[in-house]
Amino acid sequence: MPPAVVTLNVTEDQHCLLIQSPSSGLSLQGNLKVPGDKSISHRALMLGAIAQGETQIQGLLLGEDPRSTASCFRAMGAEISQLNTELVTVRGIGLGQLQEPLDVLNAGNSGTTLRLMLGILASHPGRFFTVTGDSSLRSRPMSRVVKPLQQMGANIWGRKDSALAPLAIQGQQLKPIHYHSPIASAQVKSCILLAGLMVQGETTVTEPALSRDHSERMLQAFGAKLNINQETNSVTVTGLAQLQGQTVIVPGDISSAAFWLVAGAIVRGSELLIENVGVNPTRTGVLEALELMGADIRLENERLVAGEPVADLRVRYGPLKGCEIAGDLIPRLIDEIPILAAAAVFAEGTTVIRDAAELRVKESDRIAVMATQLNRMGARVTELPDGLEITGGTPLVGTDVNSHTDHRIAMSLAVAALNATGTTTIHGAEAAAISYPDFTTTLQQLCG
Ligand code: S3P
Numbered sequence: 001m002p003p004a005v006v007t008l009n010v011t012e013d014q015h016c017l018l019i020q021s022p023s024s025g026l027s028l029q030g031n032l033k034v035p036g037d038k039s040i041s042h043r044a045l046m047l048g049a050i051a052q053g054e055t056q057i058q059g060l061l062l063g064e065d066p067r068s069t070a071s072c073f074r075a076m077g078a079e080i081s082q083l084n085t086e087l088v089t090v091r092g093i094g095l096g097q098l099q100e101p102l103d104v105l106n107a108g109n110s111g112t113t114l115r116l117m118l119g120i121l122a123s124h125p126g127r128f129f130t131v132t133g134d135s136s137l138r139s140r141p142m143s144r145v146v147k148p149l150q151q152m153g154a155n156i157w158g159r160k161d162s163a164l165a166p167l168a169i170q171g172q173q174l175k176p177i178h179y180h181s182p183i184a185s186a187q188v189k190s191c192i193l194l195a196g197l198m199v200q201g202e203t204t205v206t207e208p209a210l211s212r213d214h215s216e217r218m219l220q221a222f223g224a225k226l227n228i229n230q231e232t233n234s235v236t237v238t239g240l241a242q243l244q245g246q247t248v249i250v251p252g253d254i255s256s257a258a259f260w261l262v263a264g265a266i267v268r269g270s271e272l273l274i275e276n277v278g279v280n281p282t283r284t285g286v287l288e289a290l291e292l293m294g295a296d297i298r299l300e301n302e303r304l305v306a307g308e309p310v311a312d313l314r315v316r317y318g319p320l321k322g323c324e325i326a327g328d329l330i331p332r333l334i335d336e337i338p339i340l341a342a343a344a345v346f347a348e349g350t351t352v353i354r355d356a357a358e359l360r361v362k363e364s365d366r367i368a369v370m371a372t373q374l375n376r377m378g379a380r381v382t383e384l385p386d387g388l389e390i391t392g393g394t395p396l397v398g399t400d401v402n403s404h405t406d407h408r409i410a411m412s413l414a415v416a417a418l419n420a421t422g423t424t425t426i427h428g429a430e431a432a433a434i435s436y437p438d439f440t441t442t443l444q445q446l447c448g
Pocket of ligand 1 (some may be wrong): 038039040112184185186187188190211212334335358
């Protein structure tokens with residue numbers, strides 16, 4: 001089997017990933033593990049910091065995003081041991097006890113860090129905080145969390161009517177609300193629930209469709225008083241219950257596994273087993289979408305680990321067909337749309353992705369960037385206001401493409417390049433370190 005050549009060129013300010021696939025004979029084989037779930041890693045650090053006692057975290061993601069969360073909470077007095085995948089200990093300082101930081105809190109590229117943290121900060125009476133992020137995060141909408149927090153009585157200031165970071169927050173005693181979120185967003189839901197921990201009475205969030213529920217699961221495990229109404233997609237937190245440190249075992253991130261699921265499905269002759277992947281039903285939309293496309297994916301060894309469902313995922317190569325991805329499925333696969341778009345390029349027929357306008361305000365405008373970059377490689381992708389239309393079956397030709405500093409775009413283009421002729425050069429490939437620091441190494445190993 002001729003191997004694909006995968007090289008990483010590091011120049012002064014940019015990493016380029018060069019992928020040169022053989023014209024035939026490459027197949028991906030073997031067992032692999034993906035790094036810890038990003039959403040669960042953030043929440044374990046945050047809840048650990050505001051709980052009483054010690055929290056132990058096994059399998060933490062060592063990506064740039066959780067590092068941002070750890071550094072923000074360290075700056076407010078939480079003792080967090082050196083980050084590693086084996087065991088991280090967090091000595092929490094108790095509800096409402098965060099110290100006023102001496103400097104600006106920097107969330108880097110991480111929307112989850114900034115938006116969830118805002119709920120915690122706004123409800124700390126008598127403390128003043130300033131928060132910011134990198135250039136991508138400073139252009140992303142914060143009003144979706146600032147508005148409901150203001151309804152609770154929060155004092156927050158920033159550019160564009162407090163819609164953009166940097167933001168300044170004067171912590172307040174907040175009041176409970178029932179917030180009907182116009183978007184299905186776990187960041188919005190979690191921000192309000194975290195603020196509600198510090199509010200006397202009942203704070204409720206209702207969302208139009210169910211978004212990931214890691215906050216609800218972990219808050220309950222830490223001892224928060226939560227009431228979940230599955231029929232109305234509502235969650236109520238009753239405030240002022242103290243949280244107790246816990247042991248959190250972080251499963252592998254299905255959003256990272258998705259790259260190998262698609263790689264295994266599109267590279268002829270492949271068979272991969274991805275071990276220890278979180279399969280929380282609010283995250284498994286990608287499995288349903290790939291099933292609609294006819295992919296051969298099986299769940300093995302299904303189990304429950306520390307309150308989260310986990311399985312090993314086996315994928316085998318097979319022909320894919322176009323499908324429609326829309327509606328309530330979207331929040332359950334929102335981060336996997338770039339890699340699903342890459343899969344659709346190799347599927348027979350047309351794939352239509354709709355109801356995904358949220359993609360325009362992620363780490364990049366993922367609708368515009370995926371359409372432009374895949375089309376540069378010869379694909380037939382049309383932008384829709386709220387999604388993409390992809391006509392599969394056109395062979396891809398390697399060329400220069402750009403991640404636009406977006407981790408999921410960098411990795412999706414790398415997977416697409418495995419099935420392209422010639423050499424694909426991915427500029428800005430270092431962005432993968434946000435959620436998957438070892439992505440290139442694993443790709444090199446798989447390509448043998
Ligand atoms: C996340 C929620 C999602 C997702 C993001 C992580 C979380 O964002 O895209 O990568 O951990 O809560 P939205 O809440 O904006 O949909």
